[in-house]
Amino acid sequence: MTTTYVIDGAEITGLESFWKVIGEAVNGPGGYFGSNLDALADCLTGGYGTPDDDDFVMEWRDHELSRRALGQEETVRQLERRAQRCHPDNRAAVLRDVERARAGEGPAVFDRIVEIFEQQVPGSLRLR
Template identity: 60%
Template sequence: MTVTYVIDGSEVTGLERFWDVIGEAVNGPGGCFGRGLDSFADCLRGGMGTPDDGDFVIEWRDHALSARALSHDETARFLRGLSGRAHTSNLPRLREELAQAEAGRGPTLFDRLLEIIREETAPGTLRLL
């Protein structure tokens, strides 16, 4: 039986709030389902609240509201936070990504989250409503 996890896009006001919303959607009140892009990808692979057989759907309602909250501004804020603790070999790439985000170009956090979901789950798992 397919399990459906619902993300209420109107509740996503930034990346930190997204982690809360997805955590509660999958694991109930106060639940966690990763608090970083890499850990989110790991959780989607299984064993962190989703069915072992991978038979689940992520239904992202009001996703356009989330897309606005996870736009280039939020992406730039996120990248600024990373640059303070990134390895020096990653700084040139981070600076370029930050410049792109500040200019309103390049992938947003919303785009990255969608990409992660699509890469780590079966086709059709993500439903944008």
């Protein structure tokens, strides 16, 4: 039997709220299901609340609201934060990514999330 988890896109206002919404959708109030893109990939394949047999669907309702909230502006914000925290050897590359994102180039955070779902568990994400 397929388990369906519902992500309420109307509750997503940025990446931090995405982590809260998906964590609670999968694991209940206060639940965890990643706190960065690498952790999301791990959660999708590592059994962190999802069925071990991969028989689940993530239904992302009002995903267009989320697409806007996790668009280029949020992408720039997240990359700027990364540039402040990353190793000095990596800072120039991250700052180039910031400039590309400011110019509207490259994938937005929303696009990266969708890409991770498709890479880790193809067909499990339903955008509604």
